[in-house]
Amino acid sequence: MTSAEAAQAAQRGAVLVLPVGAVEQHGPALPLGTDTIRAEAVVDRLVDALDELVVVGPTVPVGVSPHHLAFPGTMTLRPATFAAVLTDYVDSLARHGWRRVLVVTGHGGNNATLGVVAQDVLRDHPEVELAWAPVTPLAPDALGAMNRAEVTGHCGEAETAQMLHLAPDLVRSDRLAAGTTVPGQLDPFARLSRGAAHPAVALPYDRLSASGVLGDPTSATAEDGRAVVDEVVRRLADFVREWSTT
Amino acid sequence: MTSAEAAQAAQRGAVLVLPVGAVEQHGPALPLGTDTIRAEAVVDRLVDALDELVVVGPTVPVGVSPHHLAFPGTMTLRPATFAAVLTDYVDSLARHGWRRVLVVTGHGGNNATLGVVAQDVLRDHPEVELAWAPVTPLAPDALGAMNRAEVTGHCGEAETAQMLHLAPDLVRSDRLAAGTTVPGQLDPFARLSRGAAHPAVALPYDRLSASGVLGDPTSATAEDGRAVVDEVVRRLADFVREWSTT
Amino acid sequence: MTSAEAAQAAQRGAVLVLPVGAVEQHGPALPLGTDTIRAEAVVDRLVDALDELVVVGPTVPVGVSPHHLAFPGTMTLRPATFAAVLTDYVDSLARHGWRRVLVVTGHGGNNATLGVVAQDVLRDHPEVELAWAPVTPLAPDALGAMNRAEVTGHCGEAETAQMLHLAPDLVRSDRLAAGTTVPGQLDPFARLSRGAAHPAVALPYDRLSASGVLGDPTSATAEDGRAVVDEVVRRLADFVREWSTT
Amino acid sequence: MTSAEAAQAAQRGAVLVLPVGAVEQHGPALPLGTDTIRAEAVVDRLVDALDELVVVGPTVPVGVSPHHLAFPGTMTLRPATFAAVLTDYVDSLARHGWRRVLVVTGHGGNNATLGVVAQDVLRDHPEVELAWAPVTPLAPDALGAMNRAEVTGHCGEAETAQMLHLAPDLVRSDRLAAGTTVPGQLDPFARLSRGAAHPAVALPYDRLSASGVLGDPTSATAEDGRAVVDEVVRRLADFVREWSTT
Amino acid sequence: MTSAEAAQAAQRGAVLVLPVGAVEQHGPALPLGTDTIRAEAVVDRLVDALDELVVVGPTVPVGVSPHHLAFPGTMTLRPATFAAVLTDYVDSLARHGWRRVLVVTGHGGNNATLGVVAQDVLRDHPEVELAWAPVTPLAPDALGAMNRAEVTGHCGEAETAQMLHLAPDLVRSDRLAAGTTVPGQLDPFARLSRGAAHPAVALPYDRLSASGVLGDPTSATAEDGRAVVDEVVRRLADFVREWSTT
Amino acid sequence: MTSAEAAQAAQRGAVLVLPVGAVEQHGPALPLGTDTIRAEAVVDRLVDALDELVVVGPTVPVGVSPHHLAFPGTMTLRPATFAAVLTDYVDSLARHGWRRVLVVTGHGGNNATLGVVAQDVLRDHPEVELAWAPVTPLAPDALGAMNRAEVTGHCGEAETAQMLHLAPDLVRSDRLAAGTTVPGQLDPFARLSRGAAHPAVALPYDRLSASGVLGDPTSATAEDGRAVVDEVVRRLADFVREWSTT
Structure with a gap:
């Protein structure tokens, strides 16, 4: 995209979509960049679905991952840095007339941090509408249809399935192995943070799982992954289409 | 509490509880300090329930409220300031041996911002366990039993009920009036942010409701409020009791 | 106070009064929150005296106390954090038309830090007039009438007297004991900082007094405290009344 | 690359290479991401040349481009944000044992800003050796062999040639057009900044060229581009090989 | 002073003296750098008096002067910048073994801001003793002996007298003229800030005096100035001598 | 210069010249302030040459010197502090109508850091033209005529020659001694950073030279120094004269 094309896209009210991810441990089988890969893939498919309604902006490949720092390969931005990157992006975009920004993490x-960025944008750029969306939680139906361990999450069934669908070459399938799958394997304080209607806690991942894995990724299939990605893209596309008419 | 008593409490592993709230518009009938009043009241009851297991720390009376700035009386800290206050608190507490901090907002x-603070604490004070909890969402059972409008929330049934129970003198009951109660009254972008499994958005409150009220507070009763508060306190007390055994 | 009432108060030119204090060691007999308690009490009495001329804003309960950090229970904001809280307050207030702010510390x-805040406000909010006042030093007459040790100050006669008047239940009278009362008990560098027309120094309190007390609080009476508080309130009220006519 | 593989690479002393670029106007014919594309391409070829001596880290796709903000599509980080991203990267890398970092911009x-980052790293991470390199200036021989206008630079012969070699599909060859090619076309202050041994100045690009182009890109060939890229990669590879033996 | 000589001075426990001043309007007759000139002159005389007990560090020539910004020629650091300069100085000095720092402003x-710096140093460099002193207020005896207007201060009798003694060539004596000399000439809010035991306020100087002058400098003599400077130097020298024995 | 004179100078479009330097080790023979002394001397001569076209602003005597911190006497600002000082200066100057600022370092x-400051000024004060210049590199002809070691630089022939010309009393000529003069004396990584078209690196000076000296200052003469200074001043004067006509 050239400068002139960017000007036209902003003028026609396109939604600027920013993929953001992480570089952090993803267990023995998934690459460090798993979250960034999935965010970019979802955004690519969103562009396929929506064409001129959206424009893809630059990825933020490293996110906020202090809870994974005990594991090699993890890189993290401080939350303040991550926020500064995004608010600097919005500053630049607002100057050139962009009014709708969607972050896919x-x-x-x-x-x-995205919640904080949204509050700062609300104040400093009231003319910009900012929306942000996670990937996996946007697929409740597909998740419901999968077989997942009682404890699941990071590097688990859903994440692995997505990678098997989106980037199978990057999955070391032979190293897939169940991590923490039942509450009893968590340390006591970590257990406390489970269940509905309780206080939130932040915990380093080495207190959650020795391998850095929550759930049993060996049961994941590329088909599951496709279902998750399709649902996420469909929901995001619906959202953007409606947004574009407001 | 004197200096010596604080030393003893830290040493016995007490949980330090910090009430945080807001000073922001709460419609025509509720006081600006509604959120701080409710947080402090819940914490007071928690102390009654738990005695020496907890110690109450200083309140943060002003929170992050840029979305209410269009309404007079609203005060807000920037998220970075709010975070700095809490990390400064944790710095001080950690120095004197406190290892468990619970924020009730x-x-x-x-x-x-609390989520961000937790990530920074994880990195800079790994020896401190930080938990944080909202008030109203900790009472799913009591909320389920109440009669609430389709659109509800800020200054709505639940919040008003709590105030009728906790501080009836501060409620101008004659000014209670339904605000936005159905999606059709929201502006189009605001409507988009409703429902499950969709992107999150931040919106100024004047796009949600002309009076700053979501829901119909006229139906709220002090009894409902008592049920909400009781459930919140019970869940928090359970959490702290378990925590204290880890 | 509701949103609408805040709007009216700002419009009629009321002075917004902010009590600020500290959570820090106050020797064996006084509570950690002594300074906040006194500031709030003075402000309450000021409201009684001035009625609609003033409105009380949210307290800043924790102040700048690095010099007390050696003593348990002390919490401190970094000066930059304390300043940010107050400038955020002023930002919010200025937006809603407040033009006069009085901080009582x-x-x-x-x-x-209040001096620094005032300089920043001067630059960033020239439309706002900010005044700030300590408590005890506003009562020179009452202090002159009291019997005080040669070295006196923190937790000493004047502070204890005020607490005996304002919050006698929170004073452990049986633990009141003289701290450092003569210069010879100070460490040599601390001694240097005494007297008029000399350089200023900042010292950790454990170099000033082993118990954290300067002066002999055993001689303090509630009557003395009443005299101090009355004089402080009278001077503040005079100031605000005159201010309100400018 | 998985967590375990990252641990091994750090342990064997590999150089971590970070491509950094920009999203900014590149005239009517080149894409906004030209600088990032070239940096990543150079780094890819460096990996081909050096194999296990290097590992590629996450790209910083948006750089410091305030001088291009007058042109649509330009995004910029503030220098302080750009610096924070890189120092956060180094913080994370240092924690996991990386000792050599090369930034290719x-x-x-x-x-x-990279110079500033290096000074901060020198102070805060003396155990890390940081090197940084631009792309085009690392090919003095190839540049000398090219036919370039008297005024040349951004979007000019060398940059266009690299893109014709590396990403010909992204070059709108039909829109290539000479920009500012002789000093007389610059505004007077901009002219002042040319030549050796003079003060440095920073200028917005609209004072340098109406189209945002310096030089005549119509004369650029893919062959020239290959020569530039080959020389850059060769010099970087030599540098890294020597470095790896120290 | 060379690197080796600095090492020796630090080792023998010398006091590092930092002159700090301002670049701000000083009325029609005094130079913008009046405060810096006076601080440096006092420090020079202090060195003459104390020889090896002190070493002069680099001047901070621009200070915190937002209240003078309405007058041309005024430059100001934000308080946070001024503080950062001094804490960076102390960081460097502490690293090389300096333990006593005196700032003369x-x-x-x-x-x-100096008060804030002292609190930050107390926390971050407890091994460093920091003292700071103004110039004019260290000469109460000489001031008492001078003839000064009821309202006096900036560019007034005492400041002008010092300049007539220290740098007579820089005083445009023919332009010396009385500024604000009685309270009635102040604006009402400015008047409020006068007198003992009242709240402090910060005011822009154009609300205090049209010419930027407080007091009547026409009555100032070089002799008065000498008396002020001599007393200041004597008091500072006594302080440093005692300090050096602790 | 008084306030009124500053107003006139700004109005006539004078260039404001700011000397900046460093306080850092300069080997056994040169003073810590060598860089500041040279910058101020060059600026003084520039004023002599240009008269009313320029006005000298306040010096920044301490610069960015983390690479010299291993040597006693070195003081450094963090780059962010140094940048803040200069942007605060520009903020003040811009407010009073200055449009041209030249920094001589x-x-x-x-x-x-000066490069970063220029980028920030470009964005925040587009009405101000900022130029910045080093001293020694502005004399390529004079340097070419001098006899210099293969490795040379800090405290070397050129710097010493300038000091012999500008401030001979401050040079301990008897302590002048060759430092690192050939690449073989550098540590291996330091050697890597020499030569054209290679990555840049930042290194602590103790890895470059045990005495902190690069080159052989014993061969320097005051005459060489005069030639360097004369050329620098001539080039700066030409630049300013041309600038003043734009």
Whole structure:
């Protein structure tokens, strides 16, 4: 996309979509960039579905991952840095007339900072509408149809399934192995943070799982992954289409 | 509490509980400090229930409320300031041996920043366990039993009920009036943010409701409020009791 | 106070009064929150005296107390955090038309940062007039009438007297004991900082007094405290009344 | 690359290579991401040349481009944000034992901030050796062999040639057109900044060229581009090989 | 002073003296750098008096002067910048073994920030003793002996007298003229801030005096100036001598 | 210069010149302030040459010198602090109508931060033209005529020659001694950073030279120094004259 094309896209009211992810441990079988890969793939498919309604902006490949720092390969931005990157992006975009920005995050650890960014944008750029969406939680139907362990999450069934669908070459299938799958394997304080209607807690991942894996990724299939991705893309596309008419 | 008593409490492993709230518009009938009042009241009852297991720390009375700034009386900290206050608190507490901190927030607008604070604490004070909890969402059972409008929330049935129970003198009952109660009254982008499994958005409250009220507070009763508060306190007390044994 | 009432108060030119204090060691007999308690009490009496001329804003309960960190229970904001809280307050207030803000600080350790805040407000909100006042130093007459040790100050005669008047239940009178009362008990560098027309120094309190007390609080009476508080309130009220006519 | 593989690479002393670029106007014919594309391509070829001596880290796709903000599509990080991203990267890498980091920047506007980052790393991570390199200036021989206008640079012969070699599909060859090619076309202050041994100045690009182009890209060939890229990669590879023996 | 000589001075426990001043309007007759000139002159004389007990560090020539910004020629650091300069100085000095630092400020507008710096140093460099002193207020005896207007201060009798003694060539004596000399000439809010035991306020200087002058400098003599400087130097020298024995 | 004179100078479009330097080790023979002394001396001569076209602003005497911190006497600002000082200066100057600012730095370690400052000024004060210049590199002809070692630089022939010309009393000529003069004396990584068209690196000076000296200052003469200074001043004067006509 050239400068002139960007000007036209902004003028026609396109939604600027920013994929954000993480570089962090993803167990023995998945690549460090799993979250970024999934976010970018979802955004690519969203573009296929929506064409000129959206434009893809630059990825933020490293996210907020202090809870994984005990594991090699993990890189993290401080939340303040991650927020500064996004607010600098919005500053630039607002200057050129963009009014709708959608952030798609492949990494749940970015959610809190994205919430903060949205509050700062609300104040400093009231003319910009910012929406942000995680990937996996946008597929409740597909998730419901999968077979998942009682404890599941990071590097688990859903994440592995998505990678088997989106980037099978990057999955070391022979190293897939169940991690923490039942509450009893968690340390006591970690157990406390499970269940509905309780206080939230932040925990380093080495207190959750020795291998960094929550759930049993060996049961994941590429088909499951396709179902998740399809549902996520469909929901995002519906959202953007409606947004574009407001 | 004197200096020596604080030393003893830290040493016996007590949980330090910090009430945080907001000073922001609460419609025509509720006081600006509604969220702080509810947080402090819940914490007071928690102390009654748990005695020496907890110690109450200083309140943060102003929270993150940029979305209410269009309404007079609203005060807000920038998210970075709110985070700095809490990390400074944790710095001080950690230095004196406190290892468990629970933040109780009466204001949902603080949630994102609390999530960020937790990530920073994880990195800079790995020896401290931080948990944080909203008030109203900790009472799913009591909420389920109440009669609430399709659109509800800020200054709505649940919040008003709590105030009728906790601080009836501060409620101008004659000014209670339904605000936005059905999606059709929201502006189109605001409508988009409703429902499950969709992107999150941040919106200024004047796009949600002309009076700043979501829901119909005229139906709220002090009894409902008591049920909400009781459930919140019970869940928090259970959490702290278990925590204290880890 | 509701949103609408706040709008009216701002419009009629009321002075917004902010009590700020500290959570820090106050020797064996006084509570950690002594400075906040005194600031809030003075402000309450000021409201009684001035009625609609003033409105009370949210307290900043924790102040700048790095010099007390050696003593358990002390919490401190970094000066930059304390300043950010107050400038965020002023930002919010200025937006809604407040033009006069008075900060009443129960803690001398906040003075320097308040001076800095005032300079930043001067630059960033020239439309706002900010005044700030300590508590005890506003009662020179009452202090002159009291019997005080040669070295006196934190937790000493004047502070204890105020607490005996304002919150006698929170004073452990049986633990009141003289702290450092003569210069010879100070460490040599601390001694240097005494007297008029000399350089200023900042010292950790454990170099000033083993118990954290300067002066002999055993001689303090509630009557003395009443005289101090009355004089402080009278001077503040005079100031606000005159201010309100400008 | 998985967590375990990252651990091995750090342990064997591999150089971590970070491509950084820009999203900014590149005239009517080149894409906004030209600098990032070239940096990533160079790094890819470096990996081909060096194999296990290097590992590629996450790209920083948006750089420091305030001088291009007058042109649509330009995004910029503030220098402080760009610096924070890189120091956060180094913080994470240092924690896991990386000792050599090479930043390859496709965008000259990042140079000053990279210099600052290096000074901060020197102080805060003396155990890490940081090197940083631009792309085009590392090919003095190939540049000398090209036919370039008297005024040349951004979007000019060398940059266009690289893109014709690396990503010909992204070059709108029919829109290539000469920009500012002789000093007389610059505004007077911009002219002042040319030549050796003079003060440096920073100028917005609209004072340098109406189209955002310096030089005449119509004369650029893919062959020239290959020569530039080959020389850059060769010099970087030599550097890394020597470094790896120290 | 060379690197080796600095090492020796630090080792023998010398006091590092930092002159700080301001660049701000000083009325029609005094130079913008008046405060810096006075601070440096006092420090020079202090060195003459104390020889090896002190070493002069680099001047901070621009201070905190937002209240003078309405007048041309005024430059100001934000308080946070001024504080950062001094804490960076102390960081460097502490690293090389300096344990005593004395800041001499010719500008009262720096006092609040110096107080904040001292609190930060107390926390981050407990091994360093920091003292700071204004110039004019260290000469109460000489001031008492001078003839000064009821309202006096900036560019007034005392400041002008010092300049007539220290740098007579820089004083445009023919332009000396009385500024604000009685309270009635102040604006009403400015008047409020006068007198003992009242709240402090910060005011822009154009509300205090049209010419930027407080007091009547026409009555100032070089002799008065000498008396002020001599007393200041004597008091500082006594302080440093005692300090050096602790 | 008084306030009124500053107003006139700004109005007539004078260039504001800011000397910046460093306080850092300069080997056994040169003073810590060598870079500041040279910058100020060059600026003084520039004023002599240009008269009313320029006005000298306040010096920044301490620069960015983390690479010299291993040597006693070195003081450094963090790059962010150094940048803040200069942007605060520009903020103040812009407010009073200054449109041209020239920074002359005697210390190469400031260059990167000056580049960053220029980018921030470009964005925040587009009405101000900022130029910045090092000292020694502005004399390529004089340098070419000098006899210099293969490795040369800090405290070497050129710097010493300038000091012999500008401030001979401050040079301990008897302690002048060759430092690192050939690449073989550098540590291997330091060697890597030499030569054209290679990546840049930042290194602590103790890895470059045990005495902190690069080159052989014993061969320097005051005459060489005069030639360097004359050329620098001539080039700067030409630049300013041309600038003043734009």
